[in-house]
Amino acid sequence: MASLARAIRPIASKAPRRLVQLPARPTEIPSILTRQATRCLSSTPIRRNETIDLTDLIPTPITHYSETESMMAESVANFATNVIGPKVRDMDEAEAMDPSVVEQLFEQGLMGIEIPEEYGGAGMNFTSAIVAIEELAKVDPSVSVLCDVHNTLVNTAFLKWGTEAQKKQYLPRLASNTVSSFCLSEPGSGSDAFALATKAVKDADGYTINGSKSWITNSAEAGIFIVFATLDPSKGYKGITAFIVEKDTPGFSIAKKEKKLGIKASSTCVLNFDDVKVPKENLLGKEGEGYKLAIGLLNEGRIGIAAQMLGLARGSWEYAVKYCWNDRKQFGSLIGNFQGMQFQIAQAYTEISAASHLIYNAARKKEAGEDFIMEAAMAKLKASQVAADVSRSAVEWLGGVGYTREFPVEKFYRDSLIGSIYEGSSNIQKQTIAKLLQKKYTT
Numbered sequence: 457m458a459s460l461a462r463a464i465r466p467i468a469s470k471a472p473r474r475l476v477q478l479p480a481r482p483t484e485i486p487s488i489l490t491r492q493a494t495r496c497l498s499s500t501p502i503r504r505n506e507t508i509d510l511t512d513l514i515p516t517p518i519t520h521y522s523e524t525e526s527m528m529a530e531s532v533a534n535f536a537t538n539v540i541g542p543k544v545r546d547m548d549e550a551e552a553m554d555p556s557v558v559e560q561l562f563e564q565g566l567m568g569i570e571i572p573e574e575y576g577g578a579g580m581n582f583t584s585a586i587v588a589i590e591e592l593a594k595v596d597p598s599v600s601v602l603c604d605v606h607n608t609l610v611n612t613a614f615l616k617w618g619t620e621a622q623k624k625q626y627l628p629r630l631a632s633n634t635v636s637s638f639c640l641s642e643p644g645s646g647s648d649a650f651a652l653a654t655k656a657v658k659d660a661d662g663y664t665i666n667g668s669k670s671w672i673t674n675s676a677e678a679g680i681f682i683v684f685a686t687l688d689p690s691k692g693y694k695g696i697t698a699f700i701v702e703k704d705t706p707g708f709s710i711a712k713k714e715k716k717l718g719i720k721a722s723s724t725c726v727l728n729f730d731d732v733k734v735p736k737e738n739l740l741g742k743e744g745e746g747y748k749l750a751i752g753l754l755n756e757g758r759i760g761i762a763a764q765m766l767g768l769a770r771g772s773w774e775y776a777v778k779y780c781w782n783d784r785k786q787f788g789s790l791i792g793n794f795q796g797m798q799f800q801i802a803q804a805y806t807e808i809s810a811a812s813h814l815i816y817n818a819a820r821k822k823e824a825g826e827d828f829i830m831e832a833a834m835a836k837l838k839a840s841q842v843a844a845d846v847s848r849s850a851v852e853w854l855g856g857v858g859y860t861r862e863f864p865v866e867k868f869y870r871d872s873l874i875g876s877i878y879e880g881s882s883n884i885q886k887q888t889i890a891k892l893l894q895k896k897y898t899t
Contacts, residue, residue, distance in 0.1 A: 519816045524580060525587050532588045535564055536595035544596045547721035548867055553602065554721075558635060558677060561603060566592075568631025569607050570615065575627035577611075582756075583819045586763045593767025594774070597871040598721035600764045602635070605673050608760035609753050610636035613682055613698070617741040617749055622700065626680060637678035639669045639701075639727060640750055646671075647884050649754075650693035650747050654729065656685035658743075662736040663687070663699060668711070669727040671878070675710055676723030679703045683729070684746050696746035700738040707732040718870035755829050756822065757879050762815045762835040765843035765875040769808050772843075772868035776850035776858075777801055784855065797853070804846045811839040830892045837885040840875030847872045 521529060543554050561567050569585040571577020578584075585607045593600035614626055630636055645651040654667025665685050675681075681701045688695035701708060712726040741749050780792035780801070791797050818831035847869040851858040858865050876882040 518813050518820060521587070522583075525584050528580070528584045529587045529591055531564075532566070532591040533594070535560075536592050536599075540592070540595050540599055544721075544864070544867075545861070547596070547598065551715065551720040553598065553677060553723065557599060558602070561599070562631075562633055565631075566603055567606055567635070568611065568627075571611055571627050571631045575623060576631040577627065578631075582823055583816070586759060586815065586819050589760050589763040590767035590770070593764045594771035596721070597764055597768045597868070598719045600767060601719060601722050601761075602674055602677070604757070604760040604764055605638055606630070606636050608757045609638040610680070610682055612756060613638075613740065613749065613753055616752070617698070619737075621737065622740070626700070630680065634679040635674055635677040636680040636682070637672055637674040638753070639672050639675075639681050639683040641669060641671045643668070643670050647881055649750065650696055652684060652686050652696060654683070654685040655689070656687045656697060656699065656734070658687065661733070662738070663734045665699065665701070665729045665732040665734060667729050669729075671714070672725050672727055673722060673878075675725040675727060676713060681708075681727075682740060684750060685729075687743055691744060693747045694744050696750070697743050698740040698746040698749050699734045700740050701729075701732060701734060705732055705734075716874075718867070718872070718874055754879060755832050758832040758836040758885075759815060759818050759822065759828075761875065761879045762811070762818070762832070762839035765836075765839035765872065766808070766811050766815055768868055768872055768875075769804075769811065769839070769843045769846040772847040772850040772865050772872075773801075773804055773808060775864060775868075776853045780853050784853075791853070800849060800853070804849055807842045808846060811835070811842045814838050830889055833880075833885040833888040836875075836880065837882055837889070840872075840882060843872040843875050844869070 539560055540557055543557060547554050547557070565578045566588055568575075568577030569580050569588060570582060571579070573579040589600050589604045589607075592603055611627070611630055614623055614630065618626070640649060642651075642653055644653060652667075654665065654669065656663045656665045665683065667685060669683070679702065681703070683699045683701045684696055685699065686695050687697040707730040709728045709730070710725045711728045714724040714726070716724060777792065780797060781790060782792075784791050792801065814831065814835040818828050818835045821828040821831055847865060850865040851869050854863060854865055857863050860866065880888075
């Protein structure tokens with residue numbers, strides 16, 4: 457199969473920009489026209505700090521795909537079905553990612569979607585990455601989250617915070633052959649993300665890191681890690697700093713691989729840092745700005761996790777309704793013909809559509825340089841709820857066989873439960889939404 461990125465690039469360079477921007481209300485256009493983008497988004501004009509011209513914008517539905525995004529969806533769907541699909545059950549049973557799957561993700565350009573072409577990436581927009589994450593999750597959420605964390609957290613970190621030397625050193629590897637990992641969580645620092653016990657001490661040659669990290673995604677496959685540690689405890693969260701650590705650095709080790717309920721092929725490990733020496737050129741961003749880096753990345757990453765949950769919901773729904781409308785009969789009729797089943801199917805599809813609109817609205821606002829924090833929180837909250845509800849219903853619709861591992865819906869249900877936990881629990885999303893609403897409505 458030819459590289460997806462290579463096939464889509466010619467279209468990406470010609471795609472009309474208006475199709476990938478969120479339509480603005482007329483009263484908002486003047487401020488948008490003159491505003492310079494301040495966020496790191498993708499290899500779109502916003503990342504290059506250019507003014508966005510929306511004067512010829514034609515309003516389109518939130519979920520309307522540009523030609524580039526449509527081609528991405530179709531290509532990734534075919535790749536996921538034909539290449540990943542046959543390996544899903546074996547990877548789940550083995551609780552390990554098939555190395556050939558990782559290799560082919562790189563070959564298809566799916567590990568460097570937003571990385572500019574000058575560094576070996578596909579040079580596409582953020583929404584293209586979200587589309588890819590959703591399509592992968594329709595087949596295997598474990599593969600989807602590997603791709604998601606690598607693209608939306610680590611690649612974005614280098615693009616936004618990395619020096620030019622760091623970009624030249626790491627981005628070509630991240631786009632071509634090296635998986636990455638984002639190391640923030642610790643045993644005593646989950647929802648309270650910045651109560652970090654891992655310490656970094658500065659010396660003449662750089663820094664020395666000691667401590668441990670827990671629940672780290674991609675850690676078994678990764679070769680590059682972004683590690684958050686407290687450099688100055690007296691400053692609290694403002695003492696947190698981000699570092700780049702290579703897998704073969706002395707003192708760094710994977711202590712334990714967790715055995716999980718779901719997304720079992722996705723590695724989740726405990727990492728230890730014992731006098732890990734980090735050269736000063738591996739400081740990512742500035743000292744004491746790690747918290748700012750992490751918050752910004754997690755806000756963007758939540759859209760990615762929401763897309764993973766959306767794909768999971770779609771995958772389980774599609775499998776189940778095909779079974780209900782084509783295979784399973786009771787009382788002499790296909791069960792999908794009964795009104796009670798049709799009500800459930802319709803309700804589930806409506807919830808999936810609602811989650812989709814929240815997700816792509818957040819993605820479009822991000823690309824347009826709008827504030828998207830609340831939209832990202834709502835998208836992740838809703839998508840995780842929908843994924844769990846729909847996949848559970850899918851198990852019930854299939855009846856007894858839905859409870860067996862011969863059919864994929866039980867795996868979708870197990871995989872869905874992590875959505876309300878990682879990259880900000882559902883309660884944290886609700887708290888974020890409520891705080892922003894309180895700020896808006898408090899007089």
